[in-house]
Amino acid sequence: MIIYGTAILAACYLSGIFLGDLLGSAIGAKANVGGVGIAMILLIFAKMYLEKYKMMPKATEGGINFWGALYIPVVVAMAAQQNVVVALRGGWIAVISAAVAFALCCCVIATLSRMGNRGIPLPPLALDVPADAAVR
């Protein structure tokens, strides 16, 4: 049943958000600390557990994968409701702080990515996939 998958996902989401709120108030951060990350970890464990006991049929997976595939459209909707006007009105101080902070962070990212045991690159996306399929 597709709803089982969606229900598992929703349960992980709610538990994660709740634990994130608890963690936030425990350390006095006045914000949700890692709620989404905790939810993701819960879902990864739920998947490992259910697959081990063969309790994850294709339909149940479908109830989770559908929402994962909706992710990019949701991001487009998110972009469409940013306060772009205020961001542009912030003036040079905002633009310069943001640009310099991002540029410095990029240098650190490039350094750290090349340090230690480097990750294994993902295989290239299949080229014969039509462009609209890649967008989803």
Add this chain to the structure above:
Amino acid sequence: MFEMFSKALAQNGLVTAFVVVGIITWISAILSRRLTLGRVQGSAIAILIGLGLAYYGGIMTGKEKGIADISLFSGIGLMGGAMFRDFTIVATAFEVQATEARRAGLIGALALLIGTVVPFVVGAVVAWSFGYRDAVAMTTIGAGAVTYIVGPVTGAAIGASSDLMALSIATGVIKAIMVMVVTPYIARFLGLNNPRSAMIFGGLAGTVSGVSAALAATDRRLVPYGALVATFHTGLGCLMGPSILYLAVKALFS
């Protein structure tokens, strides 16, 4: 006739949003293929169109939530709001390889720490060079350079004025937009082609929205890894901003 049609759209906001985003995605896919021969990913173009619509909505209504403030498109607000965003991000974790995620755990934590301190210092220094010499102003603008949520949370905690808060929000939003727009073009420089570097990116580049949109436009398979780390970014910033970082600025400048 037209009135009835627009009423139907406005009363079913979320469903209307699905159609609108579907059309944006379709147009972006065509633009990506015809105009850039597939070099710029369709999702990157779709996000740019979204930001453009947000600007138009902001100009038209003078309010804060972009195109979602126009009643016909209010469903965009629900579809792109925090609930749907976080719910779908969690769903992407279903494709995460647990072994990959564990291998990068420590470096992700290091990235988070640097990703909080470096933007804060930059923001505070820029604020100083623009003439903001008191600790509260420097801290608030510095916190805004971490993320647009850390800025106002920190500012409220240390008693900053509302124009300072607006400035710090603007700084954070501009950073998030830069992350979304620039990342796909510098992905090679960042080494952004594997789960480990995606987690480093998530720790350093900040907000969940910026990171996840940037990774979606670079290679959507990297989204869950980056988001997994980025979700701790705002929490850590809200923790450090009003406490250790504020005290450090205060000790140095007053």
